[in-house]
Amino acid sequence: MKRFFLVILCLGVISCKGDKSNETENNKTSTDSIDVEALLPDGLATSEPVILDVEEANKLVELPLGCIATEYPNKLGQTLENKEAMGEPHELHPAFYGCFDWHSSVHAHWSLVSLLKQFPKLEKKETIRETLKNSLSSENIQGELEYFNRAESGSFERTYGWAWLLQLAEELRTWEDPLGQELANNLQPLTDYIVQEYIEFLPKLNYPIRVGEHTNTAFGLTLAYDYANATGNEEFLEAIKKRAQDFYLKDDNCPVSWEPGGYDFLSPCLSEIDIMRRVLPKNAFSLWMDDFMPQMKKKDFEMEVGEVSDRTDGKLVHLDGLNFSRAWVLYGLANQYPQQFGHLKTLANEHVAYSFPNVVGDSYEGGHWLGTFAIYALQEAQAKVKQ
Incomplete structure (x- = not known):
């Protein structure tokens, strides 16, 4: 009842x-x-809670800064349609080639934005800004979009990486800084692509994936919900x-x-x-x-x-x-x-x-x-x- x-x-x-x-x-x-x-x-x-203060933030920021440009070791998670599809990580993913795999690179970028928003006076604030600007250029994002448009890339990073990409997009859009708006605009074509892929995919998924790793459906829906809610989509x-x-x-x-x-x-x-x-x-x-x-x-x-x-x-x-x-x-x-x-x-x-x-x-x-x-x-x- x-x-x-x-x-x-x-x-x-x-x-x-x-x-x-x-x-x-x-x-x-x-x-x-x-x-x-x-x-x-x-x-x-x-x-008692562990508090994220500026001292801890200065330590934590070293992790994404240390891996965003670290190309190897690397787990591509790629399906090859032919031998021409092979390439080095930075060639395949000009924005998100570091941090061992694509989704980790995406959320490493999110980490930098999040920490800088919370603590604008971080010791390496200028390095962070420069790193983000170089990485999330419109040219690099176009290269990422081209990868997603490949014939064999339909399920690439579905839905874990998709969700973190939307989390990054939300973090940039809500950053009250001209750089945040610039980078959000650069990212927008890939963001729009992921949103459309999500909308098309969800009705086809007859059963949720209930695991403790990347493909967990509930986790992907959660970050996607926060993006959709924040943007009024x-x-x-x-x-x-x-x-x-x-x-x-x-x-x-x-x-x-x-x-x-x-x-x-x-x-x-x-x-x-x-x-x-x-x-x-x-x-x-x-x-x-x-x-x-x-x-x-x-x-x-x-x-x-x-x-x-x-x-x-x-x-x-x-x-x-x-x-x-x-x-x-x-x-x-x-x-x-x-x-x-x-x-x-x-x-x-x-x-x-x-x-x-x-x-x-x-x-x-x-x-x-x-x-x-x-x-x-x-x-x-x-x-x-x-x-």
């Missing part, structure tokens, strides 16, 4: 132009084998809302005890929550959570951090990313609905606390991408609810 009322409530919201589904409402984990508190800077207690927004509800509205009893998988950097259960809290109004979301993961409403809800055994292994280090991505979902949930989920901030803090000390100075296997996840998580910790 609850499910029936939930569907009716959601249908009513879809037909209502005045929906404000993202309005703000007016744990602790077991770490027996981990001395989390000993890892924290300056003896910070695990119940109603067609795109409605397409995302419809597919999210098609895919996830009837889900219940998510098997979170099966998590994490050994290579996960996303939580299948929590990624689903992240998109549904955006597309459902307050009452509908609360009912949905009662079926999907009711245990999260309990003050003593526990979720152990993902433990990393070898940070030089590119797959095993994914679990540091999982800790950050779990944290940003928990922070977002607690910020939007503090009365029901405010207790989850402690759990989010503990996840960040375990992995944050390992980000700077990590091997290239983790360093080329984990900084982005840390920045995004800490940004969500202090973010206002996106309307």
Whole structure:
């Protein structure tokens, strides 16, 4: 019966132009084998948040600056239509050739923009500006667009890289700096292409992809939703809302005890929550959570951090990313609905606390991408609810 009322409530919201589904409402984990508190800077207690200040930002900015122009090692993820399709990374991807793979290069650019927006007086602010201007030139973006238009590139970076490209586009568009607007305009042809590809692809995807890695559908929809919402693209927004509800509205009893998988950097259960809290109004979301993961409403809800055994292994280090991505979902949930989920901030803090000390100075296997996840998580910790 609850499910029936939930569907009716959601249908009513879809037909209502005045929906404000993202309005703000007016744990602790077991770490027996981990001395989390000993890892924290300056003896910070695990119940306290790690704060992204200018000192930490100056450290974190070294990660994207250090990899954007690092061409090798490189994982192209390319389907070759013929031998002429081969080329060096900088030839195939004039803007996004560094940081080991395309999507990591994209979100490394996002990291630079995000940090510079938050901390305009960064020590290397001029280097960052010059790097962004050189990389995101209109000529380079045209080269990226040409790659996407290749016959065998239809599924390239679908949808993980697509989502991060839209996140970068949103960050540039909302940067109140002439350079931000210039670079957003340069990026716009590729942004428009990705949006159109998304709109065409979503109706064809009959079943969501529920994994803890790149192809997770819920994660891709979440970043795409934020872009569509920020830019007022109603067609795109409605397409995302419809597919999210098609895919996830009837889900219940998510098997979170099966998590994490050994290579996960996303939580299948929590990624689903992240998109549904955006597309459902307050009452509908609360009912949905009662079926999907009711245990999260309990003050003593526990979720152990993902433990990393070898940070030089590119797959095993994914679990540091999982800790950050779990944290940003928990922070977002607690910020939007503090009365029901405010207790989850402690759990989010503990996840960040375990992995944050390992980000700077990590091997290239983790360093080329984990900084982005840390920045995004800490940004969500202090973010206002996106309307």
